[in-house]
Amino acid sequence: MLSKAVLSLLLLTVTSVQAIWPIPETIETGDSTLWIGESLSVTYNGDKVCWFSASEHPCPLDDTMDTNIGLPTWQLPWTRNYVPFGGPKFTGKEIVKGGVSRALKNILDDNFVPWKLYPRLALEKTEPSLRKPKAYVSCLEITQTGKDTAKTFKPLAGDVDESYNLTLGTNGKATISAVSSTGVLRGLETFSQLFFQHSQGPIYTTLAPVKISDAPQYDHRGLLLDVSRNYLPLENIYRTIDALSWNKLNRLHIHATDSQSWPLEIPALPDLHQKGAYAQGMTYSPKDVAAIHTYAIQRGVEVIIEIDTPGHFGIVALSYPDLITGWGATPWSTYCAEPPCGQIQLNNPKTDAFFDKLMDDLLPRVAPYSAYFHTGGDEVNFNEYNLDPTVGTNDSAVIVPLLQKFIDKHHARVRKAGLVPMVWEEIPASYNVTIGDDVVVQSWLGDAAIKSLTGQGHKVITSNYNYWYLDCGRGQWLNIAEGESFEENWPFNDWCGPTKSWRLVYSYDPRAGLTDEEAELVLGGEVGAWAETIDEVNLDSILWPRSSAAGEVLWSGRTDAAGENRTQFDAAPRLAEFRERMLARGVRADPVQMTFCTQGGNATTCSL
Incomplete structure (x- = not known):
């Protein structure tokens, strides 16, 4: 097991293909490889979770197996685009089902080969071998320990507990536990960031076993x-x-x-x-x-x-001119922060x-x-109220x-x-x-x-x-x-x-x-x-x-558990990795650094 302190130290010296963004409250990781694929079983509070479009392939109630491919038909990932039922009434189960579908789509369909994060021309030597026997993530057990309320889905600051705990054992069993469905979503996002795409296609993690406890500093x-x-x-x-x-x-x-x-x-x-x-x-x-x-x-x-x-508010003058003062006033800099004026x-x-x-x-x-x-x-x-016939002064x-x-x-x-x-x-x-x-x-x-x-x-x-x-x-x-x-x-x-x-x-x-x-x-x-x-x-x-x-x-938080400022040396490799995830998922985020700075993972290479 690696402690959080040791992990942070390694981020300065070795390849950072083990990053979570934003960094969890506590994280321990190992160095065992697990693969993940279509055979993953997902449960939520003991019930099976369909993570495909139920409208196209509804989940049967039993564990019927497709004898041709040996997979439970109730979880075949045909589309991985499950859309929860719409509001304004929401349920935690629907929220979690949608979250599972999106997380597995991000893992299995919208992942990336982390060649930018390995030493130059070292991808084949660094990523796990396809020739060795493979151990798979076999199940993801999600447990929500609290009950969602109406406030869960339209909260004031502090109304929702977004904390979660996540484990991934070398035996292939993953767990997420959270008080709220929102916390489950946060855990699913972290779970999705554990995995990468192999250059030959399969999806893997080299971090097992994983143990994470996490919660936000600000509401x-x-x-x-x-x-x-x-x-x-x-x-x-x-x-x-x-x-x-x-x-x-x-x-x-x-x-x-x-x-x-x-x-x-x-x-x-x-x-x-x-x-x-x-x-x-x-x-x-x-x-x-x-x-x-x-x-x-x-x-x-x-x-x-x-x-x-x-x-x-000036645009309202086009429809209700008798409610607005200062529309079209010149010079505009006397009457408003930017044109056109109007209050x-x-x-x-x-x-x-x-x-x-x-x-x-x-x-x-x-x-x-x-x-x-x-x-x-x-x-x-x-000054606009100098022009207002109902006020006439500033x-x-x-x-x-x-x-x-x-x-x-x-x-x-x-x-x-x-x-x-x-x-x-x-x-x-x-x-x-x-x-x-x-x-x-x-x-x-x-x-x-x-x-x-x-x-x-x-x-x-x-x-x-x-x-x-x-x-x-x-x-x-x-x-x-x-x-x-x-x-x-x-x-x-x-x-x-x-x-x-x-x-x-x-x-x-x-x-x-x-x-x-x-x-x-x-x-x-x-x-x-x-x-x-x-x-x-x-x-x-x-x-x-x-x-x-x-x-x-x-x-x-701006500071870590020891009260020290989080440094760019820690953040830059993780952010560069997370940027690759956003690109793979369809968001055209700007680069954090040039590839020279990320290959090899030594954050001090490009530093002052």
Whole structure:
């Protein structure tokens, strides 16, 4: 057996074909080879699990054998694409069946030959011999020790126990035990990462026996995806959810609307998308929204929808111009963070009726799937209220009470639907608006902001732009006029450069500098993918593997059990290996290093 400490040491000196991402709480591995194939038997709480499409090949109740090939017909992997029954009511058994199907598809169909992780030209010498007798993984026994509840599938932070234990013996018996079906999904993902494809085709592991105990450090581990500035087709959202689940990330925050477009269909207010979408077909119907939620829940991911208010709302002027102030205001930099400007008229009596109708339509459709609703609140520009006929001033003494009234009513709508409000940090921190104790505050302005917010007792998730804004450092998206502006803005960097490399993402500690009491209020974090220059073409390469780096920080913690920072020497070989897994599974993640750095597995080869 290898201890965790010994394993970490070996990662610096030998081939890292034994990596799990994110790194488990404790892991012990050996050096015995096991193979895995079509004869695997899977049980869940003692019941047999079909891991193929039951609609095409239903499972009989007995252990009937196919005499031609000697396999139990109830588990023949014809498609390995079992789709659990849809929501809004979910069961742990269905969740686990889908998880088993996907995990075995990843192992048997979407695996990779790890030649990049072996010494140069040494693949045939390093991978296990096909000529020797083979021992197989014969069974996977899954045990769920607790009962799922409605909260399991739409949890508040802390509602779900995601821990799991995994063993794989040299006798070919594998076990996963977890309190919840979500924990089972996490264990299945780890199980899938134990295996590789042989250059001649079969699937193997060289790590038996394996013993893993694992649990996350943070309850909220997410990604913010902006689908307003550039529309993302559904298949891109689904693929992103898949990748989130592989990284044991559990929240997808969808920034659904902004001043640039309104792609979200609201049947009670159809003009919003009919006039506010970029083009016909670039919208998300109620059926699409339910499908996104369902797809995510089946993978242990909770979707949180955001409609940003009262700022970032200008697009509504195309359908309800009498509700918006500042639409088309120039120069735009005086009135908003980016064009086009436009904010809700805070003192317009029609505003309440509009939001009542909007939320009465949307929130009941979200509530069956999510515990949260994000109400926005960032970058409200008080200058726009100089243009607002219902306000007529940028005086904070006038505007803040109106903001308070707006937020109180808006959060009351969210609570009425059984959801917990979320806001950007400016609402309490910049505008001094009082919010309820239940409200979760999303902070993006840095460590000092988090210290201040938690010091005031607010529950916080961090998206510190200095570390976790993935759109930063990729150049200015605004056009710069020739002349003085050209000279002033050359070489056309964006506002939040430099680029946040995976190493910078990995270096961030969300609880650094906080007292124990303050640290407890940091529920987790989200990387941000603001989409001024992100669309379906470059989405994968921008998100991955940088989001993976944040995933390990949030699952495993920035420091190890000894309180030492996890190093790039430990992380780089494992992340490079995990990137190969994502590629094999259909996500076009950027490379971690050149192949020279990964062959041979010595992380110090490419180091400073």
